Amino acid sequence: MTGEAMLRPRHYVDTRPFDPGASEPGGTESEAFYRASSWRLTWWKFRRHRVAVAAAFVLLAFYLMVPFVEVIAPYAQSKRHGDFLYAPPQGVHLFHEGRFVGPFVYPYRFTFNLETFRRDYVVDAGQPQRIRFFCKGDEYEFWGLRTMRFHIVCPPRDGTMFLLGTDRLGRDLFSRILYGARISLTIGLVGIAVSFALGLFFGGLAGYLGGWVDHVVQRMIEILRSLPELPLWMALSAALPPNWSPILVFFGITIILGMLDWPGLARAVRSKLLALREEDFVRAAELMGASRTRIIARHLIPNFMSHLIASATLSIPSMILGETALSFLGLGLRPPVTSWGVLLNEAQNLAAVQLHPWLLLPIAPVIVVVLAFSFMGDGLRDAADPYH
Incomplete structure (x- = not known):
């Protein structure tokens, strides 16, 4: 028995929290461990599972996004871009010709290929278009209660921002x-x-x-x-x-x-x-x-x-x-x-x-x-x- 334990009162109860990182309770932590409820024990053991905790944060981010999809999405759900059918994804860049510009995209120019009957999209690398943040974009009904136009991210003015490309009707896939x-x-x-x-x-x-x-x-x-x-x-x-x-x-x-x-x-x-x-x-x-x-x-x-x-x-x-x-x-x-x-x-x-x-x-x-x-x-x- 250690000197610290000999100096404790006879009916001493340790109230210090149990360390979830420890493999088993011992010494001064044993009382808190055995007095804990089943829910608290489950939480302590779950915190030690780092992969599960990381997965829980990923799911939390997904579900926190759900109520605010209209605010996060740069385009309205059904907005069509008739000039950009099956447009490939546009990359986001930070530097243009060695100079820091900020998040921007290069615009697309397309020509219709008469041999393949497809649109050939060409990147116009001479005109960077900056992405807008906390801006006004497409109109939407927020929770069906109020008409709003506020978006966290918006495409450039008079430009496009197809981060994941478009579908057959020219709708932004992202x-x-x-x-x-x-x-x-x-x-x-x-x-x-x-x-x-x-x-x-x-x-x-x-x-x-x-x-x-x-x-x-x-x-x-x-x-x-x-x-x-x-x-x-x-x-x-x-x-x-x-x-x-x-x-x-x-x-x-x-x-x-x-x-x-x-x-x-x-x-x-x-x-x-x-x-x-x-x-x-x-x-x-x-x-x-x-x-x-x-x-x-x-x-x-x-x-x-x-x-x-x-x-x-x-x-x-x-x-x-x-x-x-x-x-x-x-x-x-x-x-x-x-x-x-x-x-x-x-x-x-x-x-x-x-x-x-x-x-x-x-x-x-x-x-x-x-x-x-x-x-x-x-x-x-x-x-x-x-x-x-």
Whole structure:
């Protein structure tokens, strides 16, 4: 025993915070560790997973961007540039002829090639055009409440700024990817909310009640899991009425994705409840007259909520990929709605991709978001595991 420990009072309690960087609590940190709640322990362990923390910051940046897409995008969602169809990406430069000018782009000049029947774009390197910041640009309805023209970044006056090129109608691809993020990222959260609710309901009933209820729920899960996922998505999406508005189609696709993803979560809830329903605190609640609904909602589910959040986080990428796949095949969201899958639908033509490869750029944010969710979900799962 050290001299510092001998001088402590008999009932000394260490209140210093636990260091999450340490592999195991020891000495003066042990009391804070063993007095911490399960949520705090999960947070401490999650902070040690640097890749998961970095992925969480990436996702936070994406979702913070969603409400302000109109302000961030340099062009309006459907603005067309008839003179710049299939224009390649314009590079951003800082120096012109050895002199610092600031962020600028070189304008395009095009000629129509009568041999290939294509537009040949030539960079005019003699006229740098400066990019404007915090400026007035295309008009938009901010959240449908107020007409505004303020943009963080604007194209040069009497010039263009196509950072990722344009599509077949001359629409800026970078702006459309930003607008598409609103739908593609939101559909994952709404879909997992539907899946989460169904999984908790059916998994809770099967795990706590058991008996014939458990058998019925298990057979339902086995039937759904035995069906091929993508063809079932395609069949249900094709059944949506073609005259539905974009909003109804959005909610229809979301409900379809959520209803087909709940079996995995329901099985996780069932297995946890089967292990917890025999614990002493459950018996005590039953003897005190607590209802089954209260026992499940107030005593059982909170004991493994961190595991459920980790499982739900790992399911969101499948929702995003499902919407992207359906929209890519023309069975999901349709124009004028813009999502990453709708943008990739224009890349189905192999000839168009060969001639205009920048049409495949909407796949980049899909890959980044899916990987970020996977890394963050792995970190949450490890942090929520008491034996890890």
